[in-house]
Amino acid sequence: MDVGEVLFAYRGRVGRLPFVATIAASWVLLFASRYDIRFVHFLAGLSQPALLGSIAMAAWIASAVMVKRLHDVGWSGRNTIWIALLALLGDPLDTSAPLLMGTAAVSIFAQLWLCIEPGARRANRFGNAAPLGG
Numbered sequence: 001m002d003v004g005e006v007l008f009a010y011r012g013r014v015g016r017l018p019f020v021a022t023i024a025a026s027w028v029l030l031f032a033s034r035y036d037i038r039f040v041h042f043l044a045g046l047s048q049p050a051l052l053g054s055i056a057m058a059a060w061i062a063s064a065v066m067v068k069r070l071h072d073v074g075w076s077g078r079n080t081i082w083i084a085l086l087a088l089l090g091d092p093l094d095t096s097a098p099l100l101m102g103t104a105a106v107s108i109f110a111q112l113w114l115c116i117e118p119g120a121r122r123a124n125r126f127g128n129a130a131p132l133g134g
Helices: 003-008 016-035 037-045 048-072 079-089 098-116
Strands: none
Touching: 003 048, 016 048, 016 098, 048 079, 048 098, 079 098
């Protein structure tokens, strides 16, 4: 499986290593955009189409890799929807809103579980075993 297929396709399976790398990059971008003023100024310097395109590409890559990781553990990729919604709705550092902290925590725990849960060693309904980091 080549890099383009890992990052952009929604079919197949991917192991833990590519998933961890993608999720770590997503978390860094998410926290930097929410809490680092310098990063916000950098984003503000981009033109609106470039900014929207960058956000769309990052969301596509993160969701494609998560779908394939869910496939690797034998789950439907549709579970990506609730994991992403909980991450977007929640704020893990907002102590004034415990419900928002809780929704973010559920998403973070789901992503951490996908980081440590080994994939199925044999072929499943989503394809052959993931070649890397399974």
